[in-house]
Amino acid sequence: MGTTRTGGVRRRRRLARAVAAAAVLVGTAVPLALPTAAAAVPQPDSHSDSAASPAVADPAEKAALLLERRVRQRERVLRSITVRAANYEEVKEDEAHRLAVLAYTGPLADVTHVLPLAGYRLSATYGLAGPHWEHDHTGLDFAAPLGTTLVAVGDGVVTSVADSGAYGLRTIITLRDGTEVWYCHQLSAEVEPGDEVKVGQPVGALGSTGNSTGPHLHLEVRPPGIGPVDPMSWLEALELAP
Ligand SMILES: [Zn+2]
Known part of the structure; x- marks a missing residue:
C-alpha cells in the first residue's frame, strides 16, 4: 500500500x-x-433486536444474552420432544388397533404376520373344483368392498406387479423365507417391483380384474419349491384365523 x-x-x-x-x-x-452510526443515532423502530443492541457492547451481557437464547432454543426442542412422546402412545394405540383388525393379537413388537385385509367374507376356499375354475381352486377368496386396502402379510420384497390374465392385476410379495404371496384381481397397486414392504403395509386395493365374478382378493401362498398350498392352513400355522 x-x-x-x-x-x-x-x-x-x-x-x-x-x-x-x-x-x-x-x-x-x-x-x-x-460509535457506529446505528448506535449513535437512536432508531425509532421497535425491531426485536434493537432493545438488546445497545447492551451487547458489554461482553458479559453479550454472553448472558447468548446463553439466554440457547436456553430458549433448548426449551423449544424439549417441548417438541414432549409433544412427540405424548403422540407416540397414541400412535402405538392406533397401530395396535390396526393390527387387531388384521387378526394380530400378540405384543406389538412381536408381529410378524397379519391377514391381508380386514372386513371380508370368505367366498371360496382352497381346492374347490367348480365352473369358475379350469382346475382346482389354488387360493383362498376374500370377498370385500371394491377398494378395500390390501396389506403385506409379512415383511418381504415386491417381486412382481403386473396384469396377469385370469389373475387380473396381481402383486407378488416374496417373504423373507422365500414364500411367494399372490394378491390377485386387484383394482390398483400401491407398490412397485423391488420395494421392500413391512408387515401390515398397504400394497394395493381390492378389485375384480381378470377372471372374477365380483370384488374379492384371491390370495395364493407358494412356499419355495412347492406349488400353491392352502392359504387357510398356512395362516392358521401363523396363529392367524381367517
Ligand atoms: Zn380365488
Missing part, C-alpha cells in the same frame, strides 16, 4: 489528537473508538 509502519502510527496519533480536539470543542467526552 506504500504506507510505512511509522507512517501508520503517525496517522493514528494525528487522528487521536483530532478526536480529542473535537471533544474539547463540543465539550463532551468523546470515546476514542468512534
Whole structure:
C-alpha cells in the first residue's frame, strides 16, 4: 500500500489528537473508538433486536444474552420432544388397533404376520373344483368392498406387479423365507417391483380384474419349491384365523 509502519502510527496519533480536539470543542467526552452510526443515532423502530443492541457492547451481557437464547432454543426442542412422546402412545394405540383388525393379537413388537385385509367374507376356499375354475381352486377368496386396502402379510420384497390374465392385476410379495404371496384381481397397486414392504403395509386395493365374478382378493401362498398350498392352513400355522 506504500504506507510505512511509522507512517501508520503517525496517522493514528494525528487522528487521536483530532478526536480529542473535537471533544474539547463540543465539550463532551468523546470515546476514542468512534460509535457506529446505528448506535449513535437512536432508531425509532421497535425491531426485536434493537432493545438488546445497545447492551451487547458489554461482553458479559453479550454472553448472558447468548446463553439466554440457547436456553430458549433448548426449551423449544424439549417441548417438541414432549409433544412427540405424548403422540407416540397414541400412535402405538392406533397401530395396535390396526393390527387387531388384521387378526394380530400378540405384543406389538412381536408381529410378524397379519391377514391381508380386514372386513371380508370368505367366498371360496382352497381346492374347490367348480365352473369358475379350469382346475382346482389354488387360493383362498376374500370377498370385500371394491377398494378395500390390501396389506403385506409379512415383511418381504415386491417381486412382481403386473396384469396377469385370469389373475387380473396381481402383486407378488416374496417373504423373507422365500414364500411367494399372490394378491390377485386387484383394482390398483400401491407398490412397485423391488420395494421392500413391512408387515401390515398397504400394497394395493381390492378389485375384480381378470377372471372374477365380483370384488374379492384371491390370495395364493407358494412356499419355495412347492406349488400353491392352502392359504387357510398356512395362516392358521401363523396363529392367524381367517
Ligand atoms: Zn380365488
